[in-house]
Amino acid sequence: MGVLPRPYYSDALTTLYHGDCRDILPLLPPADLLLTDPPYGMQFTGKAAVAANVKADGARQGMRALRQALFAVRLAPDAHAYSFCHWESWPDFYDAVSPYLPIKNALIWFKNRGGMGDTEMEYARDYEIVLYAAHPGRPLNGKRTGAVMRGFPPIPSTQRLHPTEKPVSLLKYLIGKSAPTGGLVLDPFAGSGSTLVAARSLGRRSIGVELDE
Numbered sequence: 001m002g003v004l005p006r007p008y009y010s011d012a013l014t015t016l017y018h019g020d021c022r023d024i025l026p027l028l029p030p031a032d033l034l035l036t037d038p039p040y041g042m043q044f045t046g047k048a049a050v051a052a053n054v055k056a057d058g059a060r061q062g063m064r065a066l067r068q069a070l071f072a073v074r075l076a077p078d079a080h081a082y083s084f085c086h087w088e089s090w091p092d093f094y095d096a097v098s099p100y101l102p103i104k105n106a107l108i109w110f111k112n113r114g115g116m117g118d119t120e121m122e123y124a125r126d127y128e129i130v131l132y133a134a135h136p137g138r139p140l141n142g143k144r145t146g147a148v149m150r151g152f153p154p155i156p157s158t159q160r161l162h163p164t165e166k167p168v169s170l171l172k173y174l175i176g177k178s179a180p181t182g183g184l185v186l187d188p189f190a191g192s193g194s195t196l197v198a199a200r201s202l203g204r205r206s207i208g209v210e211l212d213e
Contacts, residue, residue: 002027008213013205014196021188021209022065025072028207032183034073034081034101035174035195037166038066063092069188070100078137080178082107082130084166090129101133108148109170130174140177149173161192171198179204 004027008018017024039062066083075081081101085093090106097103107130117125130149134140152170175198179185183204187195190208199206 004028013200013203015207016190016193016196017207017209018211018213019209020211022068022072024209025069025188026074028074028186029184030074030076030079031186031207032076032079033175033179033185034075034079034083034188035171035178035185036082036187036189037084037164037191037195038062038069038189063089063096066093067096070097073186073188075101075135076183078135080135080138080140081133082174082178083133084109085129085131087125087127087129090131093129093131097131097133102135103131103133105132105147106130107132109152110148110150111152111154112150113154134178138180141180142177145177165192166194168194168198168201171195172202175199175202175204 002023004024005017005019007015009016081097083093083097094103094106109128109130111126111128113124113126149170152167152173155165155167171194175185175195179199179202181203185195185199185204185206187206187208190196190210193208193210196206196208
């Protein structure tokens, strides 16, 4: 068993590690909610103000990183999990996640605006898929809602701190549905830290790991 590195940042609610999550995850306490936006395996190249590529995002490298992270992660017996994924690679994500976590739904984040792509020959790329998994024993918080998540606009490309940054409002919604009071939220691919910000705003403890300083 290894020794946890010194946190890059830590306070009463939030802990952030700089490093490879596959090395750090086995050393962390069990999480009640896994909420992450891993490399999509799409060889993403940033075209926004951040002008950066996503690390470990080669077509095979991204899936390998996700599978190895899921093998290493420690979760509570009744943990929930959410993983963002791309419409082109979601079957690979399903295959990667299902051996480790019982998938319940594929949620749709409807962005209500077009995305990149062929504007003449394609329908607008105005959504992302979120795989939702849950172990038995703990229901979702609040009343039952639909699988299409609306009202969470994407962050404008000129304002992002990370090429694929997700809005805090969307992450707060998912944490509110699945993280128990006093529970621990884990994001092994923390990016700009939006999951940690969202958890803090709800008074939840969180741990993030990010490879890119």
